[in-house]
Amino acid sequence: MLNNHTVDALRGLRLTAMAEAYLRQMQDPTLQGLSFEERFGLLVDHEVTSRYNQRLGKLIREAKFKVQATPEEVDHRPARGLDSALIRHLTSGQWIAAHHNLVVTGPTGGGKTYLSCALETAACRLGFSVRYYRVSRLFQDITLSKADGSYSRLAAKLAKTDLLILDDWGLASISTSDGRELLDILDDRTSLKSTCIASQLPVEMWHSQFADPTVADAILDRLVHSSYKVNLQGESMRKLKSPLLENEESAI
Structure with a gap:
C-alpha cells in the first residue's frame, strides 16, 4: 500500500520515469541488497536520462x-x-x-x-x-x-x-x-x-x-x-x- 502511495506521489510530481524505475526496483530481488543511497541514485539517474532523451527527441523532431x-x-x-x-x-x-x-x-x-x-x-x-x-x-x-x-x-x-x-x-x-x-x-x-x-x-x-x-x-x-x-x-x-x-x- 505504501509503495502504491509513493508511486502515485512521484507521478503527481511528474517524475514518471522515477516512478517506473521504483516499481521495477520493488520487483527485482537482486537490487534489495543495495543501500538506500545506491537505490535512490539509480532512481535519480533514470529520471535524468529519461528527461534528456525526451528533450533530445523533441529537439531533433523540431529541427x-x-x-x-x-x-x-x-x-x-x-x-x-x-x-x-x-x-x-x-x-x-x-x-x-x-x-x-x-x-x-x-x-x-x-x-x-x-x-x-x-x-x-x-x-x-x-x-x-x-x-x-x-x-x-x-x-x-x-x-x-x-x-x-x-x-x-x-x-x-x-x-x-x-x-x-x-x-x-x-x-x-x-x-x-x-x-x-x-x-x-x-x-x-x-x-x-x-x-x-x-x-x-x-x-x-x-x-x-x-x-x-x-x-x-x-x-x-x-x-x-x-x-x-x-x-x-x-x-x-x-x-x-x-x-x-x-x-x-x-x-x-
Whole structure:
C-alpha cells in the first residue's frame, strides 16, 4: 500500500520515469541488497536520462533534418579533405555557444547536407535548438506566413533558434525581395545565434547569385567573416554508395 502511495506521489510530481524505475526496483530481488543511497541514485539517474532523451527527441523532431545523420557516421577518408580536428571542434558545440557561423561547400553529392545534419545532431545532443531549411522552402514559408498573418511568429522563432541551417544555398538566383527577407532574418541573428550554410558554390561566387548587390554585401558581411569553413572534396558520396557501383566492382 505504501509503495502504491509513493508511486502515485512521484507521478503527481511528474517524475514518471522515477516512478517506473521504483516499481521495477520493488520487483527485482537482486537490487534489495543495495543501500538506500545506491537505490535512490539509480532512481535519480533514470529520471535524468529519461528527461534528456525526451528533450533530445523533441529537439531533433523540431529541427526537421533532411537526413538522419550522426557525427560518429561521418566519413573521414582523406580524399574528402576533412580536417578531423576541426570536425571534433564543431561537434563540441563551442562555435554555437560563441555565436559563430559555419559554411560547408563542395560538389553535388559530396555530403554537405549529411555533414551539416550530423553536426546539428551533435548540437541537439548538447541542448541547442536547431532548424533545417532548404533556402527555397524558407522563402515559401515566409510567403505563406505573410499571407496567413503568422509571419511575426515565424520570424520570432527563427530569431531565437540557436542554429539555423540553410541548405542548397545559391542553387537558384535570389530576387531583391527574397534577399531583403533573408537579410532581415540574418540581421536578427548576427552575433546572437549561429547559422550554417551548405552550398555547392564556392563562397566567391555567392555575391553574383543576388539580384541586389547592396543586399548581397550586407548578407555576406554577416555570414562569411565570422564563420568556420569546410570545403568537401572528392567524388559524389551518392555515387560511391550506389548499389550499382558495388555490383560492378564485385563483378570485376
